[in-house]
Amino acid sequence: MEDGKETMSFKVVIPARYASTRLPGKPLLKIAGKPMIQHVYERALSSGADQIIIATDDHRIAETAGSFSAEICITAKHHSSGTERIAEVVRKYAWNGDTIVVNLQGDEPGMPGQLLDQVAQDLEEHSAASVATLAARIDNREHLFDPHIVKVVTDAAGYALYFSRAPVPWHRDEFMQGKSDLPGDTRFLRHIGLYAYRAGFLDRYVDWPQSQLERAESLEQLRVLWHGHRIHVSEALKEPGHGVDTRDDILRAEQQFRDKMDD
Numbered sequence: 001m002e003d004g005k006e007t008m009s010f011k012v013v014i015p016a017r018y019a020s021t022r023l024p025g026k027p028l029l030k031i032a033g034k035p036m037i038q039h040v041y042e043r044a045l046s047s048g049a050d051q052i053i054i055a056t057d058d059h060r061i062a063e064t065a066g067s068f069s070a071e072i073c074i075t076a077k078h079h080s081s082g083t084e085r086i087a088e089v090v091r092k093y094a095w096n097g098d099t100i101v102v103n104l105q106g107d108e109p110g111m112p113g114q115l116l117d118q119v120a121q122d123l124e125e126h127s128a129a130s131v132a133t134l135a136a137r138i139d140n141r142e143h144l145f146d147p148h149i150v151k152v153v154t155d156a157a158g159y160a161l162y163f164s165r166a167p168v169p170w171h172r173d174e175f176m177q178g179k180s181d182l183p184g185d186t187r188f189l190r191h192i193g194l195y196a197y198r199a200g201f202l203d204r205y206v207d208w209p210q211s212q213l214e215r216a217e218s219l220e221q222l223r224v225l226w227h228g229h230r231i232h233v234s235e236a237l238k239e240p241g242h243g244v245d246t247r248d249d250i251l252r253a254e255q256q257f258r259d260k261m262d263d
Helices: 036-045 059-067 082-093 113-125 172-176 199-205 212-217 222-226 247-262
Strands: 011-016 051-056 071-074 100-103 131-137 151-154 160-164 189-198 231-235
Touching (some): 036 059, 051 082, 059 071, 071 082, 082 100, 082 189, 082 199, 100 113, 100 199, 113 131, 113 189, 113 231, 131 151, 189 199, 212 222
Parallel strands (some): 011 100, 051 071
Antiparallel strands (some): 100 189, 151 160
């Protein structure tokens, strides 16, 4: 937290599973000599969180996390998302319903601790929101039209209207003419997959069935909007770094850490 600001209390839970389709054992892959899950844990340590827990169903991840003295919660194997795994942690620890819980994915080794503080503070400041998350500006057409980059549209107060893999908002006049530049009078945002929840909300969320929109876009945050809850979105105060989904991402993360060590 910045000097002069009152510190707030929040938890960080890092869901980590071994069975990744594209990169089996992903949390344990080495980056700059350390397993990726350790880098993620160290990012959380650099935040203002008062408790950090690695939630996993795999003994190999648990053993590795124990080697660097992380707090570990063993969870069930049937969870289909990190959010469901975190909800199990909330129930096991019996946290108060108003407790703010930040979901830091186990494949985000470059996520700055400052952004964990930001998303937790954002939820604290927006009582109408059940969830808070972050976004960053999109400034080129390639990223806007990339279905692997999730876009978000907000209202005037910063609450999410919709998340999509499609280019939204669709600027009819510009895009139908096939222009290469993005229109300067429209704000385009990519979603950053960092969330803060209220513990009581998580307890309800996991009992809801998947929504039509969630299944269509393969985006679980749409379940929140479908059921009438609000997600507040703030622009990230810092570059969030890159998540790891492929071998190329591992190489890119490796280079980023080497560059930092050379500075």
